[in-house]
Amino acid sequence: MNLLNKFMNMDRRWIYLITAICVIIPFLIPIGLPTYTTPPVKNLYDKIDSTPEGQIVLLSLDFDAATLPELYPMAVTILNHCFVKDIKVILMSLYMQGIGIAQVCLEDVKREFPDKKEGIDYTFLPFVPGASIVILGIGEDIHKTFPTDYYGTLIDSLPMMRDVRNFDQISVAISLSGSAISRTWITYANQRYGANVAAGVTAVMAAENYPYLQTKQLTGMLGGLKGAAEYENLVEKNLKLETRKAACIGMDAQSAVHIMMIVFIILANIAYFAGRRRKK
Amino acid sequence: MRRTGPLKLCLICGVVMIIQFFIPHRFSKNLFEEAVHWLIVCGVPALVIGYYSIFHVHWTKIRRKREGWGYSIIIFAAVIIVALIGFIWGIGEKSVFMKIYQYMTMTMQATMFSLLGFYMASAAFRSFKARTPEATLLLIVALVIMFGRVPIGESVFIKLKLPNLVEWVLMYPNMAAQRGIGLGVGLGIMATSLKIMLGIERGWLGGAGK
Numbered sequence: 074m075n076l077l078n079k080f081m082n083m084d085r086r087w088i089y090l091i092t093a094i095c096v097i098i099p100f101l102i103p104i105g106l107p108t109y110t111t112p113p114v115k116n117l118y119d120k121i122d123s124t125p126e127g128q129i130v131l132l133s134l135d136f137d138a139a140t141l142p143e144l145y146p147m148a149v150t151i152l153n154h155c156f157v158k159d160i161k162v163i164l165m166s167l168y169m170q171g172i173g174i175a176q177v178c179l180e181d182v183k184r185e186f187p188d189k190k191e192g193i194d195y196t197f198l199p200f201v202p203g204a205s206i207v208i209l210g211i212g213e214d215i216h217k218t219f220p221t222d223y224y225g226t227l228i229d230s231l232p233m234m235r236d237v238r239n240f241d242q243i244s245v246a247i248s249l250s251g252s253a254i255s256r257t258w259i260t261y262a263n264q265r266y267g268a269n270v271a272a273g274v275t276a277v278m279a280a281e282n283y284p285y286l287q288t289k290q291l292t293g294m295l296g297g298l299k300g301a302a303e304y305e306n307l308v309e310k311n312l313k314l315e316t317r318k319a320a321c322i323g324m325d326a327q328s329a330v331h332i333m334m335i336v337f338i339i340l341a342n343i344a345y346f347a348g349r350r351r352k353k
Numbered sequence: 354m355r356r357t358g359p360l361k362l363c364l365i366c367g368v369v370m371i372i373q374f375f376i377p378h379r380f381s382k383n384l385f386e387e388a389v390h391w392l393i394v395c396g397v398p399a400l401v402i403g404y405y406s407i408f409h410v411h412w413t414k415i416r417r418k419r420e421g422w423g424y425s426i427i428i429f430a431a432v433i434i435v436a437l438i439g440f441i442w443g444i445g446e447k448s449v450f451m452k453i454y455q456y457m458t459m460t461m462q463a464t465m466f467s468l469l470g471f472y473m474a475s476a477a478f479r480s481f482k483a484r485t486p487e488a489t490l491l492l493i494v495a496l497v498i499m500f501g502r503v504p505i506g507e508s509v510f511i512k513l514k515l516p517n518l519v520e521w522v523l524m525y526p527n528m529a530a531q532r533g534i535g536l537g538v539g540l541g542i543m544a545t546s547l548k549i550m551l552g553i554e555r556g557w558l559g560g561a562g563k
Contacts, residue, residue, distance in 0.1 A: 106504035138462035
């Protein structure tokens with residue numbers, strides 16, 4: 074009993090230390106357990122995979138660095154998928170800070186695909202304030218909403234953008250976000266313009282998006298680091314593309330921390346009930 | 354006029370935009386397109402106001418030497434230095450501006466957010482107790498989801514179809530609850546929008562609404 078009491082009143086710094094160890098050790102000694110593929114991830118993969126060569130996918134990195142560990146691997150693996158299938162990509166962000174992340178992401182992926190050219194294989198759009206208004210603007214005329222690309226080149230002069238006016242020419246619009254902004258894409262891009270919308274969200278946001286998967290307002294969804302890891306495995310398995318799988322590496326740490334928390338919660342409940350019985 | 358002008362403008366704009374939504378005519382489409390461009394233009398001054406607000410708050414703090422005024426100087430220095438670097442050497446892929454963003458801003462923000470993981474672990478340990486039947490149900494479902502959403506849980510209980518069970522929980526009970534919440538939120542948004550358009554809710558007018 075005394076031991077349980079001590080455990081219950083444990084200094085929180087011990088919990089912090091154990092959490093840190095559970096995060097660090099799997100990065101040093103990877104386990105590499107397989108990941109089960111969930112239907113929302115498979116649906117998004119299939120949608121992109123079935124997009125014909127030369128068609129366009131819009132990828133919006135609507136997040137800042139706070140949610141980067143979960144969402145960045147999604148951006149990298151989706152870009153890898155598009156480039157290996159020769160699908161053209163419009164890269165953008167509704168977040169001011171997301172533009173910087175998109176630029177870093179593009180640099181990362183271009184190391185694997187050095188032959189991909191701005192304006193021909195991808196277009197990087199600048200930040201325009203307004204979120205929902207920007208989505209509505211793309212639905213009306215993307216050339217008026219974004220007169221130039223991120224580098225200041227006129228959109229009209231970019232070969233891949235000449236025939237793109239609105240969502241009608243975009244196979245799927247994917248929003249990666251740690252906020253409710255993916256629902257803004259559903260409300261405006263999907264409901265108003267009938268665009269195919271998919272989302273990549275943080276694990277805590279995933280549960281909120283399931284109603285939209287059931288109604289097919291979301292074509293597919295990557296939920297948290299696990300969703301990214303599932304997508305990485307699909308890309309590697311089906312397209313034989315061997316790149317650094319950041320999400321899969323992170324999943325080992327997440328496994329360890331989840332197990333740690335489950336053990337802690339169970340022990341805390343045992344101690345709680347033992348204490349209650351003793352009081353009676 | 355100071356109060357009734359914005360209220361009338363708000364009512365007219367609201368009613369016009371609702372009506373245009375249901376009219377698939379070219380004029381209605383052009384009107385909507387024009388409104389969208391106006392809104393984008395309106396977003397830019399909002400950014401300027403945001404910057405003014407930050408400068409005003411921190412300048413006041415420094416001038417009155419309020420607690421933590423030293424941090425306000427750091428904010429000023431950071432904004433000015435980073436902006437100058439961006440203006441002088443550009444914001445291209447290999448620029449100093451991008452290096453600052455990549456190796457300072459991104460890492461600091463990610464660190465701040467990562468600290469939540471430690472607090473969550475501690476909070477779950479101290480407060481996640483089966484005190485009532487509802488709390489017990491929540492606890493059991495949470496443990497199943499936590500275990501079933503990581504590869505180790507999937508691998509151990511693959512024969513018991515744990516990943517399928519987790520997907521079922523998310524796809525049915527969770528979805529039903531989320532849809533209920535969503536409907537409530539939607540009705541709330543509609544009610545609030547109507548209140549704003551009819552001038553019942555005047556918080557957006559600031560001091561002029563009183």
